[in-house]
Amino acid sequence: MRKGWPGCSSGAKQRRGRAPIDERGAPQIRRNSVNWNASRPYPAGSRREWSFASARKGVVRGFDGAGRITVADAALSIFMEHAIVQDGISLFAGGGSSPSGYSLSPTGEMPSRNLVIGCLLGGAGSIVAEGNETQDWRLPGQMYAVSLSERQLRYDISGQADYRSVAVMLTPDALELMASEDGVPELVARVLEGRSEPISLMRAMSAGALRAAQDLMAPIYQGRMGMLYQRAKTLELIAHQMDVLAEEPAMPGGLSPRELIRVREARERLLADLATPPDLMALARSVGLAPKRLNLGFRQLFGMTVFSYLLEARLVAARQMLEEGLDIPLKQLAWMMGYRQPSNFITAFRRRFGVSPGIYRRDLEDS
Structure with a gap:
C-alpha cells in the first residue's frame, strides 16, 4: 500500500471501482467525464468557447469553473474537458455521439504557431484545417498534428460510433523550450520558425502513445498524485507523438x-x-x-x-x-x-x- 500524499483522502491512489476493461485490460474510458480539475482551480482566462452543431441542434459553450463543457440531449451528447498541465502545455479530452453526426470547432481567433497533437481513440470523421488537405480517419488509433495559424479549424464527427480523443496543445514558448533542451522534429521546427506553411496531418499512433492517451482518459489517481500522474502521462504522450513527427519526411513528390x-x-x-x-x-x-x-x-x-x-x-x-x-x-x-x-x-x-x-x-x- 502506497503512503498517502498530504491532502489526499485515504491514500493517494484511489481506483474508481471496477469498470469494464478495454483492449489492454485497463478500466474502460468513461464517456461523460475525466474529472481532471477535481483538485485544483481552473483558470478563468482559459475558458475559450466551442461551437457544436448537428443536423438538429447547434450550441456554443464555454468551459465552466471545473474546465468542462457538457451537452446532453437526444440530438447531441458531448463532453469536453480542459486542464493546464504546466506553462505552455494544455490537455484536452473529448467524447460524444449524435445519430446524424456533428461538428465541433473553437470560436474566435486561434493563437498563431501553437501546435496541437492529438490521439483519436474512437469514432470516425475528418479534421478540416483551412489551407490544408482534409484529414480523414475511419479507424481508431490515429494521431494527428495541426499547427494553429489564425485560421478556421473544424472537427467533423461521423454518427457511426462514439467519438473519443485526447489532445495536447503546445505554445511557441513550450516548443522553444523543448527545442533548446532536447530538440524538436524538423517538421515542428520549420513551423515554429515560420519556415513552413501550417501543417495538418494524420498518422498511425504508436502503441506507447495509445497507452498514454488511454491512461489520461481513465486516470487512476486523484489529488496531488493525480496531478503528477497527469503531468507525467502528458509528457509521455508528447514524447511518443514527437517520435512519430520526427519520422515525417519533407513530403517532396507528394500526391496531387x-x-x-x-x-x-x-x-x-x-x-x-x-x-x-x-x-x-x-x-x-x-x-x-x-x-x-x-x-x-x-x-x-x-x-x-x-x-x-x-x-x-x-x-x-x-x-x-x-x-x-x-x-x-x-x-x-x-x-x-x-x-x-x-x-x-x-x-x-x-x-x-x-x-x-x-x-x-x-x-x-x-x-
Missing part, C-alpha cells in the same frame, strides 16, 4: 489533390471486403494509380502502407465484432477477417491489443 481522391477511393474498396480484398496491383489498377504511387498516397494520408492499413482494419473490425457480442467460433471470425490460419489471427490480435481474442471475449462477458 486529384490523386489523393483516388487514394481515398482505393481505401473504400479495400475496406469493402476484408475477407477477400484486392491485392495491391489490382487495387492500384482499379483507381488508375501505379502501385508505388498508391502506397505513397496511403503513407501521405494514413501514415502506413496499403498492406499495413488492411491489417489494422481487420484487427479493429474483429475487436468491434467481439465487443458487439458476435457469438461465433474464433476460427470463423479469423476467416471472416481474411486469415487462413486462425493462429496467425490470434498472434496478430495479441500483438496489437495486448491480449488474445479469446481472453478479450471472456473479459467482456465477465464485465
Whole structure:
C-alpha cells in the first residue's frame, strides 16, 4: 500500500471501482467525464468557447469553473474537458455521439504557431484545417498534428460510433523550450520558425502513445498524485507523438489533390471486403494509380502502407465484432477477417491489443 500524499483522502491512489476493461485490460474510458480539475482551480482566462452543431441542434459553450463543457440531449451528447498541465502545455479530452453526426470547432481567433497533437481513440470523421488537405480517419488509433495559424479549424464527427480523443496543445514558448533542451522534429521546427506553411496531418499512433492517451482518459489517481500522474502521462504522450513527427519526411513528390481522391477511393474498396480484398496491383489498377504511387498516397494520408492499413482494419473490425457480442467460433471470425490460419489471427490480435481474442471475449462477458 502506497503512503498517502498530504491532502489526499485515504491514500493517494484511489481506483474508481471496477469498470469494464478495454483492449489492454485497463478500466474502460468513461464517456461523460475525466474529472481532471477535481483538485485544483481552473483558470478563468482559459475558458475559450466551442461551437457544436448537428443536423438538429447547434450550441456554443464555454468551459465552466471545473474546465468542462457538457451537452446532453437526444440530438447531441458531448463532453469536453480542459486542464493546464504546466506553462505552455494544455490537455484536452473529448467524447460524444449524435445519430446524424456533428461538428465541433473553437470560436474566435486561434493563437498563431501553437501546435496541437492529438490521439483519436474512437469514432470516425475528418479534421478540416483551412489551407490544408482534409484529414480523414475511419479507424481508431490515429494521431494527428495541426499547427494553429489564425485560421478556421473544424472537427467533423461521423454518427457511426462514439467519438473519443485526447489532445495536447503546445505554445511557441513550450516548443522553444523543448527545442533548446532536447530538440524538436524538423517538421515542428520549420513551423515554429515560420519556415513552413501550417501543417495538418494524420498518422498511425504508436502503441506507447495509445497507452498514454488511454491512461489520461481513465486516470487512476486523484489529488496531488493525480496531478503528477497527469503531468507525467502528458509528457509521455508528447514524447511518443514527437517520435512519430520526427519520422515525417519533407513530403517532396507528394500526391496531387486529384490523386489523393483516388487514394481515398482505393481505401473504400479495400475496406469493402476484408475477407477477400484486392491485392495491391489490382487495387492500384482499379483507381488508375501505379502501385508505388498508391502506397505513397496511403503513407501521405494514413501514415502506413496499403498492406499495413488492411491489417489494422481487420484487427479493429474483429475487436468491434467481439465487443458487439458476435457469438461465433474464433476460427470463423479469423476467416471472416481474411486469415487462413486462425493462429496467425490470434498472434496478430495479441500483438496489437495486448491480449488474445479469446481472453478479450471472456473479459467482456465477465464485465
